[in-house]
Amino acid sequence: MTTGRILLGVVFVYAAYTKLRTSFLLFAMAIDAYKVMPEWMAVAAAHILPWVELALGIALLVGFWMRVTATTATVLLAVFFTAMVHAYQPDPKEGQQISCGCFGLGEPISGKTLLRDGTLLALSAALMVAAYYVARRRRAQDVASLPAGNAVAQ
Amino acid sequence: MQSWRGVGAIVGAVALAAIAAGAGAGQTRPQAKPAAEAEPGPPEKSLGARNAPIVMEVFSDYSCPVCRNFYFTAIRPLLEDYVATGKLLLIHRDFPLTGVVGHEHSRQAALYETAAARIGKFEEVDAALYEKQAQWVRDGNVDGVVAAVLSPRDMKRVREMVEGGKVDSYVDSEKALGTAKRVNSTPTIYVTAHGRTELVPGNVSYSLLRRYLDEQLQK
Numbered sequence: 001m002t003t004g005r006i007l008l009g010v011v012f013v014y015a016a017y018t019k020l021r022t023s024f025l026l027f028a029m030a031i032d033a034y035k036v037m038p039e040w041m042a043v044a045a046a047h048i049l050p051w052v053e054l055a056l057g058i059a060l061l062v063g064f065w066m067r068v069t070a071t072t073a074t075v076l077l078a079v080f081f082t083a084m085v086h087a088y089q090p091d092p093k094e095g096q097q098i099s100c101g102c103f104g105l106g107e108p109i110s111g112k113t114l115l116r117d118g119t120l121l122a123l124s125a126a127l128m129v130a131a132y133y134v135a136r137r138r139r140a141q142d143v144a145s146l147p148a149g150n151a152v153a154q
Numbered sequence: 155m156q157s158w159r160g161v162g163a164i165v166g167a168v169a170l171a172a173i174a175a176g177a178g179a180g181q182t183r184p185q186a187k188p189a190a191e192a193e194p195g196p197p198e199k200s201l202g203a204r205n206a207p208i209v210m211e212v213f214s215d216y217s218c219p220v221c222r223n224f225y226f227t228a229i230r231p232l233l234e235d236y237v238a239t240g241k242l243l244l245i246h247r248d249f250p251l252t253g254v255v256g257h258e259h260s261r262q263a264a265l266y267e268t269a270a271a272r273i274g275k276f277e278e279v280d281a282a283l284y285e286k287q288a289q290w291v292r293d294g295n296v297d298g299v300v301a302a303v304l305s306p307r308d309m310k311r312v313r314e315m316v317e318g319g320k321v322d323s324y325v326d327s328e329k330a331l332g333t334a335k336r337v338n339s340t341p342t343i344y345v346t347a348h349g350r351t352e353l354v355p356g357n358v359s360y361s362l363l364r365r366y367l368d369e370q371l372q373k
Binding site: 022023025026028029030032033039042043 | 352354355356357358359361362363365366369370
């Protein structure tokens with residue numbers, strides 16, 4: 001679980017870095033190219049998403065609030081992946097070759113990017129499940145370690 | 155567990171510092187030379203002042219419907235809003251797609267347009283090829299579409315260049331340039347400003363493109 005969250009954390013921080021180092025409008029254009037939301041929403045998402053990615057990345061690296069962090073990361077990755085699958089064109093030649101936008105522009109949606117992002121989604125989902133499992137086990141252990149009277153009261 | 159958290163915290167702090175440094179460096183970037191000096195384009199197919207602060211290079215295929223849409227929704231207003239006012243140098247690069255259904259006459263269109271550009275008639279032929287795209291893509295009569303917008307004398311010169319193979323190497327070199335820049339679909343747009351070149355999505359809306367260009371101009 002530790003290796004997984006550090007790996008995912010690094011990916012999120014890197015993704016945030018690639019977007020924050022250039023104009024947010026480039027990312028807005030990449031989002032707008034998917035044509036799944038109005039332009040104003042694409043602009044708002046371009047403003048907010050990189051910072052959300054950065055916060056998630058750091059939270060994953062530190063192991064902070066793992067259940068919330070892993071769940072948020074999984075939901076975010078699921079939304080990205082769904083949009084990519086929707087926009088995927090197996091053999092695009094004319095303009096519809098939409099940029100993934102995952103780590104900046106210039107990387108078209110392809111089988112390779114779908115596989116990569118699908119793997120990250122699976123990793124995040126596994127991390128989420130593990131976080132809830134670990135939390136549940138800890139709670140059970142905490143209850144078991146209480147004196148008999150307190151356990152009954154719980 | 156505690157030691158891993160410490161490692162994670164250190165990695166996070168380093169990442170944050172790197173991002174902050176990157177953002178700071180962007181703001182203290184020294185004055186770049188005019189972008190046009192960094193990206194010399196073919197004079198015949200370049201529109202605008204050579205010392206414009208922004209250069210936009212568009213790799214396109216005349217058979218491509220998205221290129222046509224980009225021409226009418228973005229290029230046309232760009233010519234008025236940015237090129238005519240000296241803010242942008244627009245460079246057209248031909249990237250005729252090969253082996254794609256519906257693009258059998260793309261190269262022919264590029265040859266005619268390049269020949270027309272050589273005699274100073276680029277804009278007229280550029281517009282005509284996009285306006286009549288559906289027609290010549292279907293029947294292959296690129297010559298007829300170009301002839302309709304040129305004088306007989308100009309058309310004779312264009313035909314001589316096309317039939318004599320005088321512009322083939324030029325179109326090939328533009329295609330090779332696009333391939334070297336990893337162009338593999340059209341339109342592909344590169345914007346250079348402040349010494350930095352960025353790839354812009356091909357099916358971008360003009361309003362977002364405008365905001366981006368204005369942002370570059372204000373830097």
